[in-house]
Every structure is written in structure tokens, then in C-alpha cells.
Amino acid sequence: EVQLVESGGGLARPGRSLRLSCAASGFTFEDYAMHWVRQAPGKGLEWVSGISWNSGSIRYADSVKGRFTISRDNAKDSLYLQMNSLRAEDTALYYCTKDGRYHDSTGLFDNWGQGTLVTVSS
Amino acid sequence: DIQMTQSPSSLSASVGDRVTITCQASQDIDNYLNWYQQKPGRAPKLLIYDASNLKTGVPSRFSGSGSGTDFTFTISSLQPEDIATYYCQQYDHFPTFGQGTRLEIK
Numbered sequence: 565e566v567q568l569v570e571s572g573g574g575l576a577r578p579g580r581s582l583r584l585s586c587a588a589s590g591f592t593f594e595d596y597a598m599h600w601v602r603q604a605p606g607k608g609l610e611w612v613s614g615i616s617w618n619s620g621s622i623r624y625a626d627s628v629k630g631r632f633t634i635s636r637d638n639a640k641d642s643l644y645l646q647m648n649s650l651r652a653e654d655t656a657l658y659y660c661t662k663d664g665r666y667h668d669s670t671g672l673f674d675n676w677g678q679g680t681l682v683t684v685s686s
Numbered sequence: 687d688i689q690m691t692q693s694p695s696s697l698s699a700s701v702g703d704r705v706t707i708t709c710q711a712s713q714d715i716d717n718y719l720n721w722y723q724q725k726p727g728r729a730p731k732l733l734i735y736d737a738s739n740l741k742t743g744v745p746s747r748f749s750g751s752g753s754g755t756d757f758t759f760t761i762s763s764l765q766p767e768d769i770a771t772y773y774c775q776q777y778d779h780f781p782t783f784g785q786g787t788r789l790e791i792k
Binding site: 599608609610611614623625626659664670671672673674675676677678679 | 687718720722728729730731732735736741773775777780781782783784785786
């Protein structure tokens with residue numbers, strides 16, 4: 565059974581940083597692209613960033629480009645999101661998601677974690 | 687960015703009803719269209735991928751159709767456990783989601 569467990573959320577002041585982590589299990593992590601998707605309170609879903617299985621392809625939404633950095637450690641079955649220069653509009657539940665295609669990065673999110681809440685407020 | 691327009695934004699139906707949600711893309715996305723279900727307080731779940739393929743384990747009352755710019759999601763016979771918000775999502779380019787359809791029981 566695929567399991568994705570996010571951590572690292574919390575309260576941050578505007579302009580500060582947070583680092584999210586996602587621990588994966590139940591599948592061969594190194595064979596699949598991974599993504600972060602967020603959901604502001606009471607709002608819809610927004611794709612944030614994706615990284616290919618070998619870290620060779622990385623993409624960001626325009627809303628976070630230049631501030632967020634996605635990375636992965638295949639030896640540790642872990643995904644990360646370094647979030648710098650945080651803004652109030654980054655307040656959201658951040659989901660770690662697995663791509664549904666083997667050795668491809670598509671944006672088909674076939675498994676989701678339960679999310680970690682990031683609140684940006686002074 | 688490709689914009690996804692979902693309708694209706696909310697829907698009330700009775701148990702046993704046939705329910706249909708539509709999603710329109712701002713440009714041709716072939717069949718790169720997925721449907722997700724999100725129950726209150728829970729993470730989204732993939733139901734349909736590539737417009738019409740049912741994910742393994744998802745009940746057969748859920749179905750999807752369409753290609754290009756116009757897509758449809760159908761629940762053939764609404765069950766109480768189907769109460770949720772449903773999202774379409776394209777992945778032809780950078781992934782984007784529709785605004786969601788909140789489904790309630792009448």
C-alpha cells in the first residue's frame with residue numbers, strides 16, 4: 565500500500581522559510597516523479613511543483629518560482645519542498661503526491677498524502 | 687496556463703439519481719484529463735484518468751468521457767458516500783484544476 569506522510573508545516577512569519585518533507589513507502593520511490601499540490605483554506609487545488617524520478621526535470625508554478633525549491637533523496641525515499649520568502653498567500657495545506665506514470669513526469673496524481681498545514685502570518 | 691472551467695459549482699441530487707459534471711479546457715488537451723474526489727477533511731482521490739479510464743478499485747458507477755476541450759464526469763446512481771467535492775484536472779501542460787463541484791444529497 566502506497567503511503568505518503570508529510571511533515572514540516574507550521575506557522576511562519578512573512579519573509580521567513582519552512583522546509584516540508586514527505587516520507588514515501590509502499591512503492592519503488594526512485595521510479596516515479598513526485599509533486600506538491602496545495603489547497604488554501606476553503607479553496608480549490610493548486611499544483612505547486614514537480615520533480616522527475618531522477619531529478620533531471622523540475623517544474624514550478626509561476627506563483628512560487630524563484631522562492632520554492634523541490635528536491636528528492638531516492639536513498640531515503642523522501643521528497644522535500646524548501647519554501648523561502650513566504651507570503652500570506654502561501655497559507656495552505658500542502659499535499660505530497662505520486663505521479664502515476666513509470667519513469668515519466670506527467671501530472672497524473674494517483675496517490676496523495678494527508679497534507680501538512682503551512683500558515684504564514686505576522 | 688490552461689484554464690479549466692467546471693460546472694456546476696454545486697449540485698444537489700437524490701440517492702439513485704444520475705449526476706453529471708462538465709469540464710471545459712481553454713485549449714485542446716487531447717485526453718489528458720483526470721477527475722478527483724475530495725471528501726470533507728480528506729485528501730483528494732484519483733477516480734478517472736485520461737478522460738475515461740477508471741482507477742483500479744473505484745466503483746463502476748463512476749465514469750468519464752470526452753476529448754479535446756469538453757469533458758464529462760458521471761455518477762450513474764448516486765450513493766450517500768459520494769458526497770464530496772469533485773475536481774477535474776488537465777496535465778497536457780503545467781497541471782491545472784477546475785474550481786470544483788460540491789455535491790450534496792437532496
